[in-house]
Amino acid sequence: MRIVYMGTPDIARVCLERLYTSGACEIAAVYTKPDMPKNRGMKLTQSPVKEFALAHDLPVVQPETFRDDAAVEQLRALAPELIVVVAYGKILPQRVLDIPKYGCINMHASILPELRGAGPVQWSILNHCAETGVSAMYLTAGMDEGDVIEIRKTPIDPMETSEELMARLADIAAGLACDTVRAIEAGTAGRTPQDATKATYAPMLDKSMSPIDWAQPAQWVIDQIRGLIPWPVATAELAGTAFKIFRAEKTEQTTDKAPGTVLGLDKKGLLVACGGGGVLRVTQLQAQGGKRMAAADYFRGHPLEL
16 A cells, blocks of 8 residues: 655654554655744754654655645655545645545544544543544545544543643554554445534644633643643642642642632642632642742742742
């Protein structure tokens, strides 16, 4: 099976590596987003997918857009039988979807039709889901609306961050991508239309989601913290100082203090009142201009003034 692979971030690199090492297909070319300026020096940075492709002598193509006829004809000339897409970051127009004999497939990190869109991993935690998964699907012009080939599910650990969950889903997606390519070549791939009436959406995250609403139950605050790692990260003002909050845990304590009230410090971290009388312990944070560290260590050097 001759494929073109399209992807950009780490989850896509993991899938590309598995496809390459498994021998499940012939990779004619690797498409990834153009290099982006990053960090204070704004130096152009290659995507994880590009780094892997170049290290293994795979041809790399980085079109700005598929509205350009030349970009479409370049893809057509590669004669892919199948296009495999994992977190590419660009919408494929119909004339691209029509190029391969077997169509275009995508590994989407949710249990479709739930959480269609750009941020399914983060929203699975932000929405307090008990499980998620990876869906192999055929691409159509609609966003994540194509027929499903196979879904592989996994429980979400109650303290797992979206960054940690993404790493696990990458491994699941890699295995599913290889098996799906083989199934399509063998003519054994399933095809189940999605129930659009059950669709939910996972829009892109933004910094407006960062401030913690302490009026939420303690577990929901923890889910907000977990879901916003590694970006944009939950934030809060505690004892007069602005922090990014990276880790927190529930306690058995209760309080009648107003949500957001700092109740004190114990050996494990900072105790904060939440909605419904619950008490949450912040265990890892970062002060503005400081470094990420254990909350107990930070407040040991910065005594609380309650």
